Amino acid sequence: MRVGVVFPQTEIGGDVGAVRAYGQRVEELGFGHVMAYDHVIGADPEVHQGWRGPYDVDTSFHEPMVLFGYLAALTSLEMVTGIIILPQRQTVLVAKQAAEVDLLTGGRFRLGVGLGWNRVEYEALGQDFSTRGRRIEEQVMLMRRLWTERSFSFEGEFDRVTGAGLAPLPVQRPIPVWFGAQSPPAYRRAGRLADGWFPQMAPGPELAEAKAVVDQAATLAGRDPVALGMDGRLQWRGDPDGLADLASRWREYGATHISINTMNAGLSTVDDHLAALEHAAAALGLGDV
Known part of the structure; x- marks a missing residue:
């Protein structure tokens, strides 16, 4: 099961440096x-x-x-x-x-x-x-x-x-x-x-x-x-263990991909979004964390 992210469209705004x-x-x-x-x-x-x-x-x-x-x-x-x-x-x-x-x-x-x-x-x-x-x-x-x-x-x-x-x-x-x-x-x-x-x-x-x-x-x-294929959406709620459990449930239902969404989680800056994704990556056993 491949793991990706949902780009926080509505919360990054027009800051090109933040996009990069x-x-x-x-x-x-x-x-x-x-x-x-x-x-x-x-x-x-x-x-x-x-x-x-x-x-x-x-x-x-x-x-x-x-x-x-x-x-x-x-x-x-x-x-x-x-x-x-x-x-x-x-x-x-x-x-x-x-x-x-x-x-x-x-x-x-x-x-x-x-x-x-x-x-x-x-x-x-x-x-x-x-x-x-x-x-x-x-x-x-x-x-x-x-x-x-x-x-x-x-x-x-x-x-x-x-x-x-x-x-x-x-x-x-x-x-x-x-x-x-x-x-x-x-x-x-x-x-x-x-x-x-x-x-x-x-x-x-x-x-x-x-x-x-x-x-x-x-x-x-x-x-x-x-x-x-099936790509499931996982909402970040500040609970890495809960996110990992939900990822396992998506795998059980046959998901080929999952995408972590950090929008609408009270995160105000790109650094906040990335910090949340660091926790998510660690909980899911991904690469450089």
Whole structure:
């Protein structure tokens, strides 16, 4: 089971030095990947009365693909989007950006995708919120062709490509596509289409039920459920022993990866986040601690 970290998007802010220090120290501590999730634009609660989203116009988010290009020059970590809100982005452009990150990291990249929840963001990016479920399936199919074929034509419901292709192609052909999933339709979609998935719950009965749906969908699609990866999220709560126990539980449920999240733990600086990760690394028996 591979162990990585969740980049503390909302708490590092615009300090480039903190980004550099975080990436380099995470690698030194023995973590294998860094995961970042995606919001392009934030809603202003003064305009959107009654706004109840977890993020707004003042919440900091680094753009994952650009962030990964920067970190690829500083570390040999695997980069993971967990997740990119794919249907609000242009399919071919995402495929191009993903191919570039894959090249810069030497094939150490997983593209995690999901539907998102923010209608304001979809509107600002010129995409239809109501068709996002159908669109993501077409997008994944199209991206896989873009990553593996020199030139082709494609006519879908949402995208058209006429006699074109990407160059250079990525190292991984195709790049692994992982799905965020927190509903039965999303579990079934992950089973049918994904190379892996990100459960949004802790190990227990709910995870067992979700995994059963994913596995059944994979089987019905003629795929081997055992081949699907699963990346579990572990929230840092200041208890290294508890974190180690939770990691063991994820392993029992078949997780291939786990990611330690230090956001929303009362940590105010990058040094605080890294200190927490030092404790986590020691508890999990990782490298330089």
